[in-house]
Amino acid sequence: MRQIIAGVLLVVMTSAASAVELGDPDRGLAYARDYCTECHAVERGDYESPFFGTPPFSEIANVPAMSELALISFFQTPHPTMPNFIIPSDTIRDLIAYIRSLRN
C-alpha cells in the first residue's frame, strides 16, 4: 500500500515539475499585459496592435515558422525596437506557454 501511495505521489510530483518547465500561460499573460501591450495586441483574438507594424500575439501564435525554438531564440536577442529589453528566462517560458495557448 505504501509503495502505491509513493508511486502516485511521484507521478503527481513529476507532472507538476514538467508544468513549471513549460511555463505558466497565466503568468505569461500577466507579464505581457504589463510589458508588451504598449506595442503588441496580447489578448486572444485581438489583432489590432497599438504600434504600427507590430505583430499581434494571436497572429504570432499561428505562424507555423514560429516554433517554440524560434521564439526562444527571438527572446534571447534584443527586440529590434527595444535594444535594452531583457526578459528573464523563466518569464520567456511563461510567455511562450501563453503564446502557444493562443494557437487556433
Ligand code: HEC
Ligand atoms: C516598443 C514596442 C514593443 C514592445 C514593448 C514589445 N514589442 Fe515585440 N515587437 C515589436 C516590433 C515592432 C516587432 C516586429 C519587429 C520585427 O518583426 O522585426 C516585434 C516583434 C515581436 C515578436 C516576433 C514576431 C515575428 O513574427 O517575428 C515577438 C515574439 C514579440 N515581439 C514579443 C514581444 C513580447 C513578449 C513583448 C513583451 C515582453 C514585446 N514583444 C514587447 C515591438 C515591441
